[in-house]
Amino acid sequence: MSESHRTNSLKYELKALVAFLERAVNLFKRYIGWEVVALTYANINVITIGLIGVAAGDPQRALYLTIGAILWGYLSITFQDMAETISWERWEGTIEYTLMAPISRVTHLAGSCFSTVMYGLVRTGIILLVVSQFLNINLSKANFLSAAVILAISSLPFLGLGLVAAVLPLLSPEKGTQATHIFQALLMLVSGVYYEVTVLPAWVQSFSVLSPATYTLKAMRLSLLEGAGLYELRGYITILLVLGLIFLPLGYMGFRLGENYARRTGKLSRSG
Numbered sequence: 513m514s515e516s517h518r519t520n521s522l523k524y525e526l527k528a529l530v531a532f533l534e535r536a537v538n539l540f541k542r543y544i545g546w547e548v549v550a551l552t553y554a555n556i557n558v559i560t561i562g563l564i565g566v567a568a569g570d571p572q573r574a575l576y577l578t579i580g581a582i583l584w585g586y587l588s589i590t591f592q593d594m595a596e597t598i599s600w601e602r603w604e605g606t607i608e609y610t611l612m613a614p615i616s617r618v619t620h621l622a623g624s625c626f627s628t629v630m631y632g633l634v635r636t637g638i639i640l641l642v643v644s645q646f647l648n649i650n651l652s653k654a655n656f657l658s659a660a661v662i663l664a665i666s667s668l669p670f671l672g673l674g675l676v677a678a679v680l681p682l683l684s685p686e687k688g689t690q691a692t693h694i695f696q697a698l699l700m701l702v703s704g705v706y707y708e709v710t711v712l713p714a715w716v717q718s719f720s721v722l723s724p725a726t727y728t729l730k731a732m733r734l735s736l737l738e739g740a741g742l743y744e745l746r747g748y749i750t751i752l753l754v755l756g757l758i759f760l761p762l763g764y765m766g767f768r769l770g771e772n773y774a775r776r777t778g779k780l781s782r783s784g
Contacts, residue, residue, distance in 0.1 A: 524615075525615060525616060525619045528613075528615040528619050528620075528623070529619050529622060529623045529626075530623075531623070532619075532620065532623025532624060532627065533623055533626060533627050533630075536623075536624075536627035536628075536631070537627075539600070539604075540631070551635065551638065551639070554585055554635070554639055555638075555639055555642045555643065557581065557585075558578060558581040558582055558585065558639055558643050559642075559643055559646045559647065561577050561578065561580075561581040561706065562574050562575075562577055562578035562581065562643065562646075562647045563646075563647070564577060565577045565578070566647065571648070571650065572737070574647065575649060575650065575651075575736075575737065576733065576737070577706055578643065578647060578649065579732060579733055579736055579737070580704075580705045580706050580729060580733075581705070581706070582636060582639055582640060582643065583663075583705075583728065583729060583732050584700065584703075584705045584725070584729075585635070585636060585639060586632050586633070586635070586636040586663065587666065587670050587725055587728065588696055588700070589628075589631070589632045589635060590628055590629065590632045590667055590670045590671060590674065591670050591673055591674045591677065591696055591699070592674070592692070592696060593624075593628040593631065593632070593674065594624060594625065594628055594670075594671055594673075594674025594675055594677070594678055595674045595677035595678050595680070595681075595692040595695070595696070596678070596681075596692070597624050597674075597678045598678050598681040598682055599681050602681070611771060611775075617764075617767070617768060617771075618764075621675065621764065621767065625671045628671065628674070629667050629671070632667075633663075651736060653736075653737065653738060653739040654735065654736040654737075654739060655735045655736070655739045655740060655741055656735075657741075657742070658731075658734075658735035658740060658741055658742050658745055659732055659735045659736055661742060661749070662728060662731045662732050662735060662745065662748070662749070662752070663728075663732070665749060665752045665753060665756065666724055666725075666727075666728035666752050668752070668753070668755075668756025668757075668759070668760060669724035669752060669755040669756045669758075669759040669760070670724060670725075671759075671760065671763070672755075672756065672758070672759025672760035672761075672762060672763035672764075673695075673699075673724070673759055673763065674763065675760070675763025675764060675766065675767050676759070676762065676763045676766050676767075677691075677692040677695050677696075678692075678763075678767060678770075679766050679767055679769070679770035680692055680695075682767075682770040682771060682773070682774045683770055683773065683774070699723055699725055700725075701716070702716060702717075702719045702720040702722075702723050702726070703720060703723045703725035703726045703729060704720065704725075704726055704729055704730075705725070705729060709726060724751075724752055724755045724756075724759070727748045727751050727752055727755075728748075728752065730748060731745045731748035731749070731752075734748075
């Protein structure tokens with residue numbers, strides 16, 4: 513392949529990547545009413561959970577719960593958006609066009625991943641702003657650089673898990689989307705969102721080591737509650753990077769296998 517051909521191919525894929533981002537923005541605008549409803553619910557959910565700590569007269573506990581709720585909101589929306597990639601395509605009637613478009617699957621999924629992360633960050637920022645008006649959040653000890661790095665790195669394994677879950681609607685157009693919610697609930701159970709994983713039964717705790725959310729929550733709380741720096745969090749950072757390097761390729765391979773299966777069995781055109 514000549515140098516000019518490689519350059520043109522790269523430009524073509526970059527344009528396609530931008531097109532996926534633009535489509536995500538247009539979908540957001542089309543369903544802005546539902547987005548407002550979902551965001552309102554997310555805000556009330558976080559505030560309610562934070563107020564449990566306030567009612568107990570324990571400001572540190574209130575902050576612990578609030579951080580867990582906000583962070584889980586980001587991680588879950590990252591996972592959920594990727595998991596519902598296929599469902600959205602079916603609802604819009606574009607699944608066959610997208611999967612048969614003359615672009616690489618890497619470009620397609622990279623566009624979905626990037627738009628999901630951007631959406632999650634904006635959504636989390638709005639929630640944090642609203643919640644701070646209701647709860648007296650004291651982050652005087654917080655290390656925001658460490659928190660930002662942890663948030664960015666933790667997105668990688670969750671995007672990979674989202675790709676794995678996105679296979680389910682391919683395999684089962686009727687019930688695949690519901691199965692992704694069960695997957696998400698199991699992650700929340702074992703990850704210590706609102707409690708330490710040590711309170712779980714011993715046999716359940718063994719599953720917590722496989723969840724990237726377990727390490728994200730621990731590292732984020734250390735950075736925001738105790739001001740832990742990147743060096744102190746290096747163990748968690750390493751684990752999250754390793755999980756990202758494992759789950760992203762696995763998610764991609766799983767998605768391709770599911771796509772090929774759906775093509776062979778004629779499930780792409782089914783609306784469920």
